[in-house]
Amino acid sequence: MITSWDVIGLVYxxxxxxxxxxxxxxxxxxxxxxxxxxCDACRDERREVIHEADQYEVWGVFGAALMVVLGAARSCYKPFIRASRRAFGKESLPTCSKGSCLAYTGGKAAA
Known part of the structure; x- marks a missing residue:
């Protein structure tokens, strides 16, 4: 028998x-x-990703997979984090500037 928690888990x-x-x-x-x-936001995200990768490196391939799963799980919570920061009157977290940032445009770095 499928319960509502099974459906919620499947969707998640x-x-x-x-x-x-x-x-x-x-x-x-x-x-x-x-x-x-x-941009500053992407530079901070890059530093965080590299630092987190160093921590999970001890676990080998399983650590890399776990890091991806946790990163994908965190992306589901981003709208809630923004809303909660706004509700508590805190400053929003920086976002990508998108105009000149290579991470947004996907362009190749200049040699």
Whole structure:
């Protein structure tokens, strides 16, 4: 018998499976660019991703997969984090400037 928690869990894990390729693409873009050519928000995200990768490196391949799953799970909570920061009167977290940032445009770094 399928319960409501089974359906919620299925939807949650399908959402994570849907977000995982997007997270990998984003991380690939921000880690392959020169930090000087990134906006402040993407530079902070790059530093966080690299620091987190160093922590999960001990676990080998399982650590990399776990990092992707946790990153995809976190992306589901971003709208709630923004709303809660706004509700408590805190400043919003920085977002990508999108205009000149190579991580947004996906352009190749200048040689």
């Amino acid at each position: 894990w399908l959402g994570i499976a849907y977000q995982a390729p997007r997270v990998l693409k984003r991380w690939s873009l921000i880690t392959s660019c020169d930090p000087i050519q990134l």
